[in-house]
Amino acid sequence: MKRYSIGLIFTLMGVTGTASADNLIPGDLQNYIAYGAIIIMLLLIVIAMLVLLRAFKVITMVILKSQGYTKAEIEAEMHPPKKEKKPKGEVWNKLLSLRPLAEEKELLIAHDYDGIQELDNPIPGWFMYLFYATIIFAGGYLLNYHVFHTGQLQYDEYKTEMAQADIAKKLYLSKAANQVDENTVKLVNDPAVISAGQAIFIQNCKPCHGEHAEGNVGPNLTDDYWLHGGKINDLFKTIKYGVLAKGMPTWEKQLSPKQIADVANYVKSLHGTNPAGAKEPQGTKEAPANDQLVAIK
């Protein structure tokens, strides 16, 4: 059994070893495998020790028996009488630096308030250490932030946080292919895009534009009339930056460029659906042909 387990360890180590060499497995995963291997290794060592212990016991018994010990004698040899235990609570009392209850009478202050007496126990040492430690921490804290300026106060912390986030974001976006903006957005009628756009619309736009974009607080989005342009690029821009004066919020911070493109396409797909309860036209009329051209381009 032991040979088998040792074999397993080597296999595991081999796996991690090759992984790091080939760099096939991402760094995080490698770490996890290594942690797992270490834990399994430690467990195996524990098991091996238990087995060894058992083996020693058996050997001792066999040897004793061969020397002619009786069963009772062997038993006595294997389990020597335990040392007498210290009275319960003594360790506890030491830890808390408490004096035994029996000595309490010496500590009573010769005075009482409505029958309440007080003991003249010293303040426990550990309590004072705790107090000193917090005072040192507090002093260190103030020195760190206000004298040596080694710690960052909130506005510097913020700068750091934003800078790190910016790096991470740029790194991600340089790899990811969803960098669409108002100039590059394309009109598509891919059903996947339209249904993704619909989900976003229902979640975010419905309260103001109505479930079928018929208009409510916001304008009707299904007719020929547009307040801020009806081309896909215009829609993208309106959604992204909002029109604060008209109550249209900016969605830049809430929707990714891909999501904005999806919802813009969904809105375009609704053109001419003529939903029930449509709001009256607002803005200027734009010939739908205009847009078709863009789409063909």
Place this chain on the structure above:
Amino acid sequence: MQPEKFYYDNKIVRNFGIATVIWGIIGMTVGLIIAIQLYAPGMNMNNQYTTYGRIRPLHTNAVIFAFVGNAIFMGVYYSLQRLLKARMYSDWLSKIHFWGWQLIIVSAVITLPLGFTTSHEYAELEWPIDIAITLIWVVFGVNMFGTIFKRRERHLYVAIWFYIATFVTIAVLHIVNSMELPISAFKSYYIYAGVQDALVQWWYGHNAVAFFLTTPYLGMMYYFLPKMANRPIYSYKLSILHFWALIFIYIWAGPHHLLYTTLPGWAQSLGIAFSIMLIAPSWGGMINGLLTLRGAWDKVRDDVVLKFMVVGLTAYGMATFEGPMLSLKQVNGFAHFSDWIIAHVHVGALGWNGFLTFAILYWVIPRIYKTELFSKKLSAFHFWIGTLGILFYAIPMYWAGFTQSLMLKEFTPEGMLKYPNFLETTLQILPMHMMRSAGGAMYLLGVIVMAYNLARTMMQGSLVANEAAQAMPLAPANTVVKEHSWHRTLERKPIQLMIAALVVILVGTFVELMPTLTIKSNIPTIASVKSYTPLELQGRDLYIREGCSNCHSQTVRPFRSETERYGEYSKAGEFVYDHPFLWGSKRTGPDLAREGQKYGNAWHYNHLMDPRLMSPGSIMPNYDWLISQKLDTTTTRSKINAMRTLGVPYALGYEDKANADLDKQAKGISDNLATDHIKVKSNKEIIAIIAYLQRLGVDIKANKTNNK
């Protein structure tokens, strides 16, 4: 010398005891109602007087000042007489104190639902009630010191040090935090604005916890625990150290309620450093209490009163360790504004204040009625349902706090907020809020059972209104031998003790408040920040009346997760005309500091009428009465005048033109709403509140555009 005969006044103790139980049940019931409103907004019965924003202050005031307040007076009036071997100084003062305090509470129960509020947390009551509180507090002080002066006990026991510190500090806190300029019978403006107002408020709020919920209870613990367990106090030296350390350090810690706000960095750091130093002095009380039980732990097994005490002390220990940890800015940035804080305060309130109060009631009432407790079984039931109630309350709230804060701070790899819609995080924690209200209901049930048990106890016994006692009179002061320590000497001198306590608490007060209140450079001004228009000012007062700040903060902290969600972080200069500040302390809904111009007027109109129209699933109540109620513009003149007195730059004589400007702006908004087919007269309250909401955070955006 002959021993003197005298009588303890038990009737006043009994009265405060009954008031404790009644107000406790009322306060906790209101708490349960608002807890349910957080997942069933209709629980306000569509009634403006019972909305969360108006009765959350009623809950906090009722449990702090009515339940705990009456319990303090019960405990003090019982223990003070016995520790001093004297009857209370004046039965009349006792009576005025009792009835005056109940009247103050009744006035709170009436005015808070009506929307008369200063908006300062735990100090919401308007100026006439503030004056009444001051007077009654003085009555209490005179009565206490009168008793101390005629005492038959030379030295003051540790419990009384705590009572004296409580008296003097609460007086200072209340007066400084009630500096208001009245403009009518039930409306006033704080003389402080913005950052300064926030600092004063949280210096007060934090130390109301310290000196109303902590020090008097420590004093009571020092009397009742050794009595209940029949054991001596563990360490007199520890009493001295932790008393002085506690009152000195506690007063500094207020700014930890304002971390990552626009409060100057040095004040924030002081708040954190002193909060950490507070651990040991706070624990001093718990340790001295628990070690007093040494050799009496076998009694704890059978005696429900001691069980309450042990759980109470343990809850105190946990809350006073958690508090300093929450003060560390890294923890605070995560926990502040979340349900974690609600869990934290309830461990303290339900565990420490509640359980100690119950223990004292169960112990005192049978004694002054010369009988046994009616039912031990019921009291054991109370203990277990109460303990379970605390767990069922606290655990879901910790869970809710962690969940929501994690969600609010999560970003996608694209660098966008994972949950840009605040409401999504709210809906996620509704199940936890339901569980929390179940926990609260269990706790309340326990209190009702206790009320029954105590009532039956009173019925089976009869009150010993005047309990006979005797003690030797004090020898003249000049015959007293010299003391062996300075503190023993101080314990004989109540006035000196009070002055010492006062000096100790004033140190931190001055160091933190004075520079912020007086040095201009601490609050950098911003040129583009202008005073509110008359309509916005009226709208702001409606915002205060409806208690919006109980759920919505108005301060964006410098975190990526907040600037992405709300906009630029807040600057101190933005708040210079805010009398009072409205930063809030809990985000049940999103922050509103940058709400202005984010949505159209029509959106706000619909949202206030029924929030679920614009935000499906929202737990905000309907505010449809704002549409039907007419805005009271007769107050505009006095409001403008008052603001000018407080330093807001309205031109002289503007008060005459203010209402014309108000009408003009209101007309503009109602015309704008008309374009969206919303017909509403321009003289309605909703117009004013929309005007205010649309102004929030706009000035600083204007600043940005100008600089471009």
